[in-house]
Amino acid sequence: MEKTARLKAETKERTLKKFLLSQKDVVYTEPLEIQAGRSVTVFYRPSNTVLNGKPEVWFRGSFNRWTHRLGPLPPQKMEAADDGSSHVKTSAKVPLDAYMMDFVFSEKEDGGVFDNRYGLDYHLPVVGGIAKEPPLHIVHIAVEMAPIAKVTVRLKPV
16 A cells, blocks of 8 residues: 555656646746745746747736635736746745646736636646645536537536
């Protein structure tokens, strides 16, 4: 039992690291593993997104699936990264009670064109927080029987 739990944890950690590194052509963080109570720098490459060619990029973020008790962070204008790449960057302090970092990018402080991953937003896990992510519960299932079956599942946080 102990060996299975350890293997499961190791697999989860490796999978998460591969996922985070797979997004590096668009967005990544330093440190790669976001720690609660610490600062994180978010790097973004607008040239690979709908914000390609925009003169400014703004970061808008929050925590815990946009439901953090302190509300969203104020919009932050991103600055050129120091590494000579086409990335821009900004930093944010991660609260101790965070389990997820949520963010989108826009071309202006007050909106304009957004890169929100086609409505899915960017979400990265936070480790070491005092709060844990609540489980999702199925609240509605719709099944449509047609030439092509369609199943809809809606999840609601507890």
